[in-house]
Amino acid sequence: MTKATLPLIALIGAATSALAQPVPHEHAGRLFFSPMGEPFRDAPDNAEAWFAQADTNHDGKITLAEFRADAMRFFAILDRDHDHEIGPEEIEHYEQVIAPETGITGGGPIDENFGHPIQDNGDGSAPESKPKFDPAGQGVTPYSYLALPEPVIAADTDFNRGVSEQEFLAAASRRFALLDVNHDGAITRDELPKLGGGDNRAARPPKHGMKPPRE
Template identity: 40%
Template sequence: MGAVFRAPADAAYPSAIWFAAADADRDGRLTLAEFLADAEASFARFDLNHDGEIDPTEMTAYEGDVPEISLYQRGQRLPANGRERKEAARYGGALGAGRYAQLNIPQPIASADLDFNRGVSRDEWRTVAARRFQLLGPVDGALTLAALKPTPAQETMLQCAADAAKKAKKR
């Protein structure tokens, strides 16, 4: 829902940090109620003037605080090898925040503007949160961290680690 989680290289991947924070009862399962509570907390952080709507000024502030969502980051390029190109195509060529998220949504706040009035109301936010929960594929009414697919950024990190391990083994 747009909240940003960053972690140093030796820490858990940010998806794990998010999941642990959202799993209120610490049972390893994220229910719709927990997901919506986490989304509500995000809405409260993004609605800087607390008027019940995330307006264009607040979206701009969010984008300034989260440079990772820039659609065209300096130095961004298509993957060089065939496997990485195939993976980028499979995921739909993730852009913006989609590179760091479970869903390929370049700007998670602006995309919640269901009535296209350039603002996101609390009702729109809740509706979109419920839809996104379903898109993540809950099983028996809940998500588990193990069942969530790696983000494109996480896949890149895992591949780099695997390549480094192969290289080290050859030495």
């Protein structure tokens, strides 16, 4: 092999590597909240990560049974004391720790990195990220298919500041029906709306200072 051939080999290798890169999906790298309120932050395509997770038999569609099973898997994560209800303290943990993007508890500023809570620098000085408020009360709606600013408490239909298994399952069934546009008993990728709740399938975001809507 001559020295003259080395640049050509390097060029061919670079071109092959570039061709091997996947074409980014429209949701690539974007924060996503599942219809039941589970955040996805770290996948190359967070919306696709949720779909692939819920589609347990990998046939390209999510049935009602799969949708409800995925909902109850997340319910088990939220039900930290395993009493079959997401109680007030667990709701607060969801709103403050798991999904601060809801903007429900505390009402303080959130930073520009998709709403992660602002922390100081440890010496009392202000962080570099600029605070951003949510005066419209949109919560997680910009990162979800449904216009539910706080998707977990929205399932609290008896207004007791807790969500039972039955309430969560009922909410899952209602949300599945909203997303199953052609009513064939399965959700496919092409049925899903654009992120941001743009088609307003669930409920309008509340006015500032109001609690999120129930379904």
